[in-house]
Amino acid sequence: MGRKALYNAAMDRFTEYTGNTFAVDKYLKHVQNAAARNNFTVTRLDVPGQERPVLVLTRPADKPGAKNVYICGGVHGDEPAGSLTILRMLAKGSFPRDVNLTLVPLINPEGMSLNQREDNQGHDLNRDFMLRHTPTVQALTRHFAGKPFDMCIDLHEDWEATGFYLYNAHMNNDTLDRDIINAVKKRIGEHFRMEPATIIDGFNAKDGVIDLAGNAYAFGSSELPQAVSLVRENKGYGFVMETPSNTALKDRVDQLSLAVSAALDTARSRWETPEEGKQGARKR
Numbered sequence: 001m002g003r004k005a006l007y008n009a010a011m012d013r014f015t016e017y018t019g020n021t022f023a024v025d026k027y028l029k030h031v032q033n034a035a036a037r038n039n040f041t042v043t044r045l046d047v048p049g050q051e052r053p054v055l056v057l058t059r060p061a062d063k064p065g066a067k068n069v070y071i072c073g074g075v076h077g078d079e080p081a082g083s084l085t086i087l088r089m090l091a092k093g094s095f096p097r098d099v100n101l102t103l104v105p106l107i108n109p110e111g112m113s114l115n116q117r118e119d120n121q122g123h124d125l126n127r128d129f130m131l132r133h134t135p136t137v138q139a140l141t142r143h144f145a146g147k148p149f150d151m152c153i154d155l156h157e158d159w160e161a162t163g164f165y166l167y168n169a170h171m172n173n174d175t176l177d178r179d180i181i182n183a184v185k186k187r188i189g190e191h192f193r194m195e196p197a198t199i200i201d202g203f204n205a206k207d208g209v210i211d212l213a214g215n216a217y218a219f220g221s222s223e224l225p226q227a228v229s230l231v232r233e234n235k236g237y238g239f240v241m242e243t244p245s246n247t248a249l250k251d252r253v254d255q256l257s258l259a260v261s262a263a264l265d266t267a268r269s270r271w272e273t274p275e276e277g278k279q280g281a282r283k284r
Ligand SMILES: [Zn+2]
Pocket: 076, 079, 156, 157
């Protein structure tokens, strides 16, 4: 049994992973159990026309005034690694306590059960965040209205990629998003490689980074992805992380876990640093 087969056997125990997708109902049960063990509150969003709910997990920070972080996966039903990454990090207790967390581990459960990119009506949910035609996107945007996020991370896979890459959806290049990108590149580079292509999905890329700051409208207003929509609404940080589908599932999950951890660690250490004025005030 090779490394991949071994890993698939391990995944079978909780997801019945079969190659390109996983047993969705079993997966959702494991998410709920892991959420309960780690003090997350689970909200079921029932979506018209969908057999299974979208689960939204929330956990407030252990301190007041904390930042709001949103992490999601599985908006594309033929990209299992993001959903499995969130479940693994959840089950291992890897998510930090000092931020307010919102997790949506599987946005498109029907697509995942069909092993197709789109939902069960054939719609690409991640191109519907402007027009909001689909019941799933309507349910999500209604649920998140008035709950701004300081950072969102959306987990994906790409069949054409040979390395890891990310979209920086933040509108202004500043030092925190630069630091996050450098930390992700460093951590990925220790075990894997960044995508070398200089054009990815029609966007200019460098060392596996696509900056949307210069091409924020490249998707067209009618095809708005979730991360760009959230960044526009909240003026926060937004990253879309992409791992190559054509590698072992374990490697894909490892890459996304490394990238999420690097982004969270970098942002948290910046958010932790007290401003000078506040430090002075505390001394008195
Ligand atoms: Zn995708």
